[in-house]
Amino acid sequence: MNTTQLASKSFAQSDFWLFSLYIIGTFECVFWLFNAFLIIIELYDFPSIDKYRIQKHRKKLRFQPELVNLMIKETLRHQISTIFLTPVLYYLLNYFGHLDIHGPRPSWSTIIYQLTLFILAEDAIFFWTHYLFHTPWLYKAVHKKHHVYTQPTGVVSVLSDPWEGLQNQISIWLMPIVLKDKHLFTLCLWIVIRVYQTVNAHSGYDFPYISTQYWFPSIMSGALGHDFHHQHGKWNYGSFFNVWDRLMGTYRSSTNNKRN
Ligand SMILES: [Zn+2]
Ligand SMILES: [Zn+2]
Numbered sequence: 354m355n356t357t358q359l360a361s362k363s364f365a366q367s368d369f370w371l372f373s374l375y376i377i378g379t380f381e382c383v384f385w386l387f388n389a390f391l392i393i394i395e396l397y398d399f400p401s402i403d404k405y406r407i408q409k410h411r412k413k414l415r416f417q418p419e420l421v422n423l424m425i426k427e428t429l430r431h432q433i434s435t436i437f438l439t440p441v442l443y444y445l446l447n448y449f450g451h452l453d454i455h456g457p458r459p460s461w462s463t464i465i466y467q468l469t470l471f472i473l474a475e476d477a478i479f480f481w482t483h484y485l486f487h488t489p490w491l492y493k494a495v496h497k498k499h500h501v502y503t504q505p506t507g508v509v510s511v512l513s514d515p516w517e518g519l520q521n522q523i524s525i526w527l528m529p530i531v532l533k534d535k536h537l538f539t540l541c542l543w544i545v546i547r548v549y550q551t552v553n554a555h556s557g558y559d560f561p562y563i564s565t566q567y568w569f570p571s572i573m574s575g576a577l578g579h580d581f582h583h584q585h586g587k588w589n590y591g592s593f594f595n596v597w598d599r600l601m602g603t604y605r606s607s608t609n610n611k612r613n
Contacts, residue, residue, distance in 0.1 A: 384507075387549065388508055424502075434518065450535060452535055453536040467529075475547065482524065487590065495516045510552050525547055550593055560576070572594050588604070
């Protein structure tokens with residue numbers, strides 16, 4: 354084997370390369386599978402599916418070309434930014450602990466315990482930073498860009514000002530970063546859960562069983578709650594749960610949002 358072959362072999366098998374492949378690959382798969390479905394039901398009218406559209410009183414997005422063009426531009430920008438963020442994430446995950454890439458999968462009890470920590474930390478950080486983003490100065494300077502979309506759809510979940518993008522990444526990754534031992538398998542599962550949650554919240558459709566508020570209605574948030582937030586520019590600041598909103602008096606029953 355010559356030097357070039359050796360170099361390419363070690364790069365292909367390097368931890369950083371595998372990490373990037375799995376992290377970006379998992380994100381792209383879940384994000385685009387869910388969004389492909391939402392794009393198809395946006396482009397073609399299926400009455401059996403359209404009956405679940407939350408903002409039926411408004412035209413579908415495909416009749417609003419300015420918004421669609423903005424979404425395409427911003428989605429491309431986000432896709433490029435993920436490539437640059439992955440090395441930073443890899444460095445931080447290793448700096449504060451050990452990231453296991455090749456080792457055996459952790460036990461399911463460890464995986465469930467860590468995922469529970471990730472979800473609870475994300476939900477708390479997201480609620481409080483989002484709550485602050487709705488104070489007048491921060492709303493105008495940062496968060497307004499996300500609220501351009503009063504009628505959200507899946508891709509809107511990642512469209513925001515770069516400062517808000519950073520807030521999102523911190524809420525998702527702070528707990529995995531500070532945790533001493535983490536495994537790539539658990540991190541990929543975490544991406545599946547978080548991407549599903551946020552694309553569903555922005556989907557614009559109140560699908561029974563698919564939308565998370567149907568799973569544990571008294572504590573979980575979902576598409577109705579976050580759609581209500583986009584329509585009105587306030588209330589329902591949480592991500593996974595509505596518990597912080599209930600405590601802070603910012604919870605609005607998502608059933609109020611139904612327009613049949
Ligand atoms: Zn908001
Ligand atoms: Zn949103």
